[in-house]
Amino acid sequence: MTEAPALALDGLTKSFGSLVVSDAVSLSVRPGEIHALIGPNGAGKTTLIHQVSGHLRPDAGRIALAGTDVTAMAPHRRARLGLSRTFQITSVIPAATARQNVVLALRPATAAGLRLWPDPAGDAALAARAGETLALVGLEGRIDIPASDLSHGERRALELAMALAPSPRVLLLDEPMAGTGREESAHLLRTLAALKGRCAMLLVEHDMHAVFSLADRVSVLVGGRIVASGAPDAVRADPAVRAAYLGDEAALC
Amino acid sequence: MKAAGPDTARRLSAAILIPLVLFAALALLPLAAQFGPKAYILSLGTRLMIFALAAISLDLILGYGGMVSFGHAAFLGIGGYAAGILVDEGRGDLLLALPLAMAASALFAAATGYVSIRTRGVAFIMITLAFAQMAYFFANTLSAYGGSDGLSLLARSGVAGLPLMKNDTAFFYVVLAILALAFGACRLLVASPFGQALEAVRQNPGRMAAMGYDTDRIKLIAYAISGTLCGVAGFLLANQTEFVSPSYMAWQRSGELIAMVVLGGMGTLHGALLGAVAFLALEEILSDLTPHWRLVFGPILILVVLMGRGGLVGLIGRMRR
Amino acid sequence: MSTTLLVVQMLNGLQLGILLFLIAAGLTLVFGVMDFVNLAHGVQYMLGAYLAVLFWRLTGSFALALPLALVAAFAIGLALELAIFRRLYARDHLDQVLATFGLILILNDGVKALFGNAPLSLPMPEALSGAVRIMDGLSYPLYRLVLIAAGLAVAAGLALLVSRTRAGMLVRAGASDAAMVSALGVDIGRLFSLVFAFGAMLAAFAGAMAAPLLSVESGMGDNLLVLAFVVIVIGGIGSIRGAFVASLIVGLVDTLGRSFATDILKLAFSPSAANQAGPAIASMAIYILMAAILFVRPAGLFPASRSA
Numbered sequence: 059m060t061e062a063p064a065l066a067l068d069g070l071t072k073s074f075g076s077l078v079v080s081d082a083v084s085l086s087v088r089p090g091e092i093h094a095l096i097g098p099n100g101a102g103k104t105t106l107i108h109q110v111s112g113h114l115r116p117d118a119g120r121i122a123l124a125g126t127d128v129t130a131m132a133p134h135r136r137a138r139l140g141l142s143r144t145f146q147i148t149s150v151i152p153a154a155t156a157r158q159n160v161v162l163a164l165r166p167a168t169a170a171g172l173r174l175w176p177d178p179a180g181d182a183a184l185a186a187r188a189g190e191t192l193a194l195v196g197l198e199g200r201i202d203i204p205a206s207d208l209s210h211g212e213r214r215a216l217e218l219a220m221a222l223a224p225s226p227r228v229l230l231l232d233e234p235m236a237g238t239g240r241e242e243s244a245h246l247l248r249t250l251a252a253l254k255g256r257c258a259m260l261l262v263e264h265d266m267h268a269v270f271s272l273a274d275r276v277s278v279l280v281g282g283r284i285v286a287s288g289a290p291d292a293v294r295a296d297p298a299v300r301a302a303y304l305g306d307e308a309a310l311c
Numbered sequence: 312m313k314a315a316g317p318d319t320a321r322r323l324s325a326a327i328l329i330p331l332v333l334f335a336a337l338a339l340l341p342l343a344a345q346f347g348p349k350a351y352i353l354s355l356g357t358r359l360m361i362f363a364l365a366a367i368s369l370d371l372i373l374g375y376g377g378m379v380s381f382g383h384a385a386f387l388g389i390g391g392y393a394a395g396i397l398v399d400e401g402r403g404d405l406l407l408a409l410p411l412a413m414a415a416s417a418l419f420a421a422a423t424g425y426v427s428i429r430t431r432g433v434a435f436i437m438i439t440l441a442f443a444q445m446a447y448f449f450a451n452t453l454s455a456y457g458g459s460d461g462l463s464l465l466a467r468s469g470v471a472g473l474p475l476m477k478n479d480t481a482f483f484y485v486v487l488a489i490l491a492l493a494f495g496a497c498r499l500l501v502a503s504p505f506g507q508a509l510e511a512v513r514q515n516p517g518r519m520a521a522m523g524y525d526t527d528r529i530k531l532i533a534y535a536i537s538g539t540l541c542g543v544a545g546f547l548l549a550n551q552t553e554f555v556s557p558s559y560m561a562w563q564r565s566g567e568l569i570a571m572v573v574l575g576g577m578g579t580l581h582g583a584l585l586g587a588v589a590f591l592a593l594e595e596i597l598s599d600l601t602p603h604w605r606l607v608f609g610p611i612l613i614l615v616v617l618m619g620r621g622g623l624v625g626l627i628g629r630m631r632r
Numbered sequence: 633m634s635t636t637l638l639v640v641q642m643l644n645g646l647q648l649g650i651l652l653f654l655i656a657a658g659l660t661l662v663f664g665v666m667d668f669v670n671l672a673h674g675v676q677y678m679l680g681a682y683l684a685v686l687f688w689r690l691t692g693s694f695a696l697a698l699p700l701a702l703v704a705a706f707a708i709g710l711a712l713e714l715a716i717f718r719r720l721y722a723r724d725h726l727d728q729v730l731a732t733f734g735l736i737l738i739l740n741d742g743v744k745a746l747f748g749n750a751p752l753s754l755p756m757p758e759a760l761s762g763a764v765r766i767m768d769g770l771s772y773p774l775y776r777l778v779l780i781a782a783g784l785a786v787a788a789g790l791a792l793l794v795s796r797t798r799a800g801m802l803v804r805a806g807a808s809d810a811a812m813v814s815a816l817g818v819d820i821g822r823l824f825s826l827v828f829a830f831g832a833m834l835a836a837f838a839g840a841m842a843a844p845l846l847s848v849e850s851g852m853g854d855n856l857l858v859l860a861f862v863v864i865v866i867g868g869i870g871s872i873r874g875a876f877v878a879s880l881i882v883g884l885v886d887t888l889g890r891s892f893a894t895d896i897l898k899l900a901f902s903p904s905a906a907n908q909a910g911p912a913i914a915s916m917a918i919y920i921l922m923a924a925i926l927f928v929r930p931a932g933l934f935p936a937s938r939s940a
Binding site: 426610616 | 733735744865926
């Protein structure tokens, strides 16, 4: 038997009224692999990510996390099984400092969990681990700044640190480069490249430079349906993909 | 909502200083009362502390959890009726009656909270109001226990058979001890992993769920703890006044509890403490001056909302800056 | 339970429902259009009753006092909106709850300071004071029937206003998408002021019409306010039609429940159990209904907003 994929989607279907946003989507992400999901705006990429994370319930199909069926599970239970995500619109805890944000991300996996009385020793250990993760994304100098006072790019990096901190099995990244400046996105790209192999990643991204430099495999979603899937170079050459991106062709190359 | 100021250290010291001063003043109050109208001062002080306990309990869910409960007075009533009924049935000893009052409050909180926390925003305000109204009207129909006229307690609860709370000064210190204990426990709670998660759920429930937190469970636990604590306040209030009636649960009472927390500054605990004391002291002073004290009190409340960000605690913070 | 009793109680329920609708209509519009929780709406009802008494004392005529009270209530509503409420639209619901709670304290105590603590009464207008024979052995006070008719007329007028006029169209649009309305270049501030004052006037109309039937006193609007909230939650926030249907449901369920719950329970349980549980269930019925609707249909029976 071969190793189960870190994440497997099988025939995932979802519609809002008459609008089919996911049309029998099947794809898998192998352990350590970066699988990029691209497609024009409105193709249903974010909706798909929401279904994987459990924020939306699919109408049909199956989602398996390392072989475990999680289709009907609430988001927090999937997270406990090693699924992490970032949001398209940066989502952090604004009043907490960068370090506290990462500590919050680490805690569900610890014994202290939801302890009703303080845990100074545990907190200190988590704070140290949080510091290491923050250094990984280049925020080592901003540890005690409240998230609300961080720049947009820093908040994106913080969110990535929060997603990475608990050493997830699968990481869902919903347009991590969106809205970041040139320098910040270059930094983010280097960070993601350095992280490659630590966990499986499903990457939704419009920045084609990032996609083709990071991804092991690329799937193209158009109108809720996967029209092409394979190695980056093969997908780049696929006529169906070129058709989908017609008028947007420059972005592909 | 609560701003995370850069001057955490200063806020921390206020968090220690304000309750320290308040508790010291309260502890000395019975001594000071010797030189004034003793019974009046003791009774007012006891009342202040009981409502401070209720306000702290509300602050847990309102300030930390972001749940605007507009039915918190229901727990005052449940605790109060538990005291009244148990005393009436000859089972009024604190060691038995207080745990039972807490259990009743916890049960009501768990049942109504289970339904309520699934709603958001205004719906939460309205559904908590609806549940409190149910409790209010239910109490009105409790004909065996006085119905709408309420129920007089034959005596205050004893403590392990001793008439410890009969004496007003002793009762004052019992209430002070319970308040101090509850305040300390709440301080630990909000600093705990649970408390930090609760605050984070208020700010960003979607993120917390994505990190593996069961946000509904966190809110429900907070709601149950808060309701239980407020039930203790109701138990003490019924013992103090030796009377309990449906008016304990009137929706206006729930509004007053919210006003206390916001007036003092929510999400700080000592703000709720200060707010309850300020609210009741103001009520006492103004009603001494004029029968129409609400004509003065109402505008103060509106001004606090329109101008006073952070309530009294915020004001103190700005003055120290 | 005899037929006459049933008919009387249905009429009483209808009357409560109509009063509730007049209060809830303004409340649901303000809530729906401006996303504003106005606890002080109940005191507008009380103000209507006090104003009717005041103008009756000045003019000696109910027919004159009623329109004068409405004009005054409209003006007071407008003044309150300009002075306080418009500063609260952008605030969170907690701030709105608290500030309008403060306003309740002021107005409830204000009328005491001006008119004294003792409840006032407004004599029933001579021409409407008789009773009407509806069926054998049943006559019903004419004034109460007039109140029901007047309320239904206002409801019909309101339905026309909301569905047929430009102002009504804007209000409906505002209830589902305020940003869109202001993007159309409508002076949203003025629209809000008018909606608010109009709602205050409707509540005052209810208060003035109820004044001859009740004792006019401070706090008389407090419990009706809570019932009006029940109505708009059940009906769907921002929906006039929902408010109308829900008002009648609440009015009838509450009134009939209080008179018949015990009898109905006796069909299934022992008399003593029914006597115990009947009043309890009856008085809680509408709140149970509200909680159930909030739980299964959070947007109410007739949701005003259809956004996804």
